Amino acid sequence: MLQKELQLFIHGQELKPTAVVAAPGETLREVLLRIDVFRENQDEFLVFVGECVEALKEPHDVEDGADEHEPVDISLTVEALELGRHRHVHFHRCRHVEVEVNFGGKTKHRKFSPATTIGVVTQWACKKFHLDAAAASDCVLWLCNSSEQPRPDKHLGELVEAPQCSICFDLVKEITPQG
Amino acid sequence: MEKPDERLFEEDLLSAEFLIGAAKGQWGLPAPEVMAEQPPWPNRILWISATPRPDSPDRFYILLDFSGYRSVPPTGTFCDPKTRCMLDLSKRPKGRKDSRFAKVFRTDWPGPPYGVGGSAFYHPYDRVAAQTHAAWPGEQPHLIWTSNHTIVDYLAEFHTLLNSEDYLGTT
Numbered sequence: 001m002l003q004k005e006l007q008l009f010i011h012g013q014e015l016k017p018t019a020v021v022a023a024p025g026e027t028l029r030e031v032l033l034r035i036d037v038f039r040e041n042q043d044e045f046l047v048f049v050g051e052c053v054e055a056l057k058e059p060h061d062v063e064d065g066a067d068e069h070e071p072v073d074i075s076l077t078v079e080a081l082e083l084g085r086h087r088h089v090h091f092h093r094c095r096h097v098e099v100e101v102n103f104g105g106k107t108k109h110r111k112f113s114p115a116t117t118i119g120v121v122t123q124w125a126c127k128k129f130h131l132d133a134a135a136a137s138d139c140v141l142w143l144c145n146s147s148e149q150p151r152p153d154k155h156l157g158e159l160v161e162a163p164q165c166s167i168c169f170d171l172v173k174e175i176t177p178q179g
Numbered sequence: 180m181e182k183p184d185e186r187l188f189e190e191d192l193l194s195a196e197f198l199i200g201a202a203k204g205q206w207g208l209p210a211p212e213v214m215a216e217q218p219p220w221p222n223r224i225l226w227i228s229a230t231p232r233p234d235s236p237d238r239f240y241i242l243l244d245f246s247g248y249r250s251v252p253p254t255g256t257f258c259d260p261k262t263r264c265m266l267d268l269s270k271r272p273k274g275r276k277d278s279r280f281a282k283v284f285r286t287d288w289p290g291p292p293y294g295v296g297g298s299a300f301y302h303p304y305d306r307v308a309a310q311t312h313a314a315w316p317g318e319q320p321h322l323i324w325t326s327n328h329t330i331v332d333y334l335a336e337f338h339t340l341l342n343s344e345d346y347l348g349t350t
Contacts (some may be wrong), residue, residue: 009199018196088201137343138279147321151335153199175319176279177301179312 006081007142011090011115012045032074032091033168046071049054050086051155052100055124066096068163074153079173090155095163101125102144103171114157118150125171138176144168184248185220188330191249200345206334209240214260218313221246223259227334227340232348239272239341242310243333244306252324253333254299254306268297280345283337304333319321 008031010018015037016128022031038045050068072081083089096111099121108128112121118141126136142149143159145170150159160167181189191197192208192226201207206227208217217223226238244262258264271296274280286297293299296322301305302313303322316323322336340346 007198007202008200009195017199019195019198033286088199133344134275134278137345143322149321151332153196153208153335168230174279175322176282177303177308177312177315177319178316 006084006128009088011021011088011155011158012037013062013092013094013114013157015158016089017155017158019033022059022078022083024033024077024084026067026078028072028074028076028081028083028089028159031078032089039090041084041146046092046093046095046114047074048072048090048092048113048114048115049081050085051088051120052111052116054122055110055116055120060127064109064111065113065114065115069115076120085111090157091144092166094157094160097156097160098166099156100144100166100168101128101141101171102169103129112156114155114160117152118156119152121156122152122171125169129171136175138174139171140174142172144170144175182220184245188223188245188248190329191329194329194331196329197334200331200334200338205338206219209260214263215285218242218263221248224258225330225334226260226261227338227341230343230346232346235272235348235350241337242267248330249328250326251310252304252306252328253330254308254339256298256300265295265298270349271297272341272349275345275347280340280343281339300337304328304336317321 005021005023008020010020048069049072052054052067054067060067092114095115098111099110107139116164126139140149202219209224221244222242224242226240228238240260242258243253243288245253257271259266263304283300283302285301288301289299291305291333299305299345302309310336
């Protein structure tokens, strides 16, 4: 039986994402071995599939929460891991990325999967700081002590490199153009 | 033969970052049934999806001039992909009063000699806006276009706006 090939997106620590084509019967290890960086130290990496959105389901009153998003066994096939649905694969040495977000003199902490987008972290932070929808519309994350604003599609894992498995953001109101 | 700016743009359309947004339905190139072929370089038409609002489209098309890409930021505005003309102001996305959204997509700017109302976005990523606002690099250094920026940065920025609570629809 013919098996339709899939386009997958591979993310990793301090790397730009890569698109690869995979067959459903291939193991994830076989797919990842096509990427030079993974080949070098494959045993040190944890591999996650899908983009993690657990933080958005977290009840308001939970403090210092953590994602359960588990690394997968890369000896399983693309089909068994349901990568046709998940599309994204993230390999990283950090099990979690410890995130600190500052806003209005307060700080919130959470341990996120490296396969969490900045967009999800921003939504989580707006919820934790009780911003209404209108206020949240203009809020963005800047890396602490900088004006660097990671794009919302970036994975946390793309911004940190083990053993530094943490990152600090300031939640700021985006500037409205004037003049 | 492709020019360097055109070649760079085409390469960026093949980047994983562009493909990820396209796979999520956030942006893309018009389907052949919408538009048989792209306008001549340096112009290109793309679309950006918008959050559902009553009586409003689920995506907006933009016609951009990519001369000098990536060294130079693009410029352009919403368009009708059938006619390739600027989208009628009545069909533009509207924003909550005094919001950043309303400012970026204002239709009373630019005036002559830089264009007509609504012919560019009031945002540092737009060439016309950037060139006519000398103070912006100091005020919004994180949004100043550099040669490291790509079409994905542009699309992600405007996709975020079109999917914000400040977007009210077209009516």
